[in-house]
Amino acid sequence: MASKVLVVDDEKLIVKGLKFSLMQDGMEVDCAYDGLEAVNYAKNNNYDMILLDVMLPKLDGFGVLQHIREFSNVPIIMLTAKGDDMDKILGLDYGADDYITKPFNILEVKARMKAILRRNSHVASAPVDTSIIEKDDLKLDIDSRRVFIEGVEVNLTAKEFHILELLVTNPNKVYSREMLLDTVWGKGTPGDVRTVDVHVRRLREKIEKNPGEPKYVYTKWGIGYYYKE
Numbered sequence: 001m002a003s004k005v006l007v008v009d010d011e012k013l014i015v016k017g018l019k020f021s022l023m024q025d026g027m028e029v030d031c032a033y034d035g036l037e038a039v040n041y042a043k044n045n046n047y048d049m050i051l052l053d054v055m056l057p058k059l060d061g062f063g064v065l066q067h068i069r070e071f072s073n074v075p076i077i078m079l080t081a082k083g084d085d086m087d088k089i090l091g092l093d094y095g096a097d098d099y100i101t102k103p104f105n106i107l108e109v110k111a112r113m114k115a116i117l118r119r120n121s122h123v124a125s126a127p128v129d130t131s132i133i134e135k136d137d138l139k140l141d142i143d144s145r146r147v148f149i150e151g152v153e154v155n156l157t158a159k160e161f162h163i164l165e166l167l168v169t170n171p172n173k174v175y176s177r178e179m180l181l182d183t184v185w186g187k188g189t190p191g192d193v194r195t196v197d198v199h200v201r202r203l204r205e206k207i208e209k210n211p212g213e214p215k216y217v218y219t220k221w222g223i224g225y226y227y228k229e
Helices: 012-024 035-044 061-069 085-093 106-125 158-168 177-185 193-207
Strands: 004-008 028-032 049-053 076-080 098-101 132-135 138-141 146-149 152-154 217-220 224-227
Touching (some): 004 012, 012 028, 035 061, 061 076, 076 085, 076 106, 085 193, 132 158, 138 158, 158 177, 158 193, 158 217, 158 224, 177 224, 193 217
Parallel strands (some): 049 076
Antiparallel strands (some): 132 138, 138 146, 146 152
């Protein structure tokens, strides 16, 4: 089944080039040229991936990202002319799955997209002993990719869920930031360990009553993260 992608950028030549290239790979592509239009598209369609520019009219990319994360965990790759590290961290902090700086190589964009789509497809199709994992007040529904804390559903991004699932299904095993980067983002994926720290912090803010004193995701100082059984 063809992947459905939303491309969001106010530069029409960039949109045209991305759309043509992605359609050449058999993908179905919708296009939006401002932030409000992007949010409406995301609300009314089911996408496998969104390519989202930061500098947009009406509502910037970070605002779009925040709105979409209120109702969807669709993978989102940020596209921006800004290369500053703080902008990268901000994008990840809001729930982006990846970040590519303009000018970019379309082959790199497609490689990043396919890596994310492949990982999501593998996770969705991988056989598991049970679709429900329950640990104290935490419940993970593997099939539907849903998380519940004390019976209340918590909305996680795809990568946040992947990190939590990996830690919970391997209790007491400490994963270094490098291991998490390789496992969750894929070996050879450009990025650094700060990406992992940002996602873990966001995960804790969502599932922990007191992120400073975690109950689920612990830190092994100087090494990495683990779930204590």
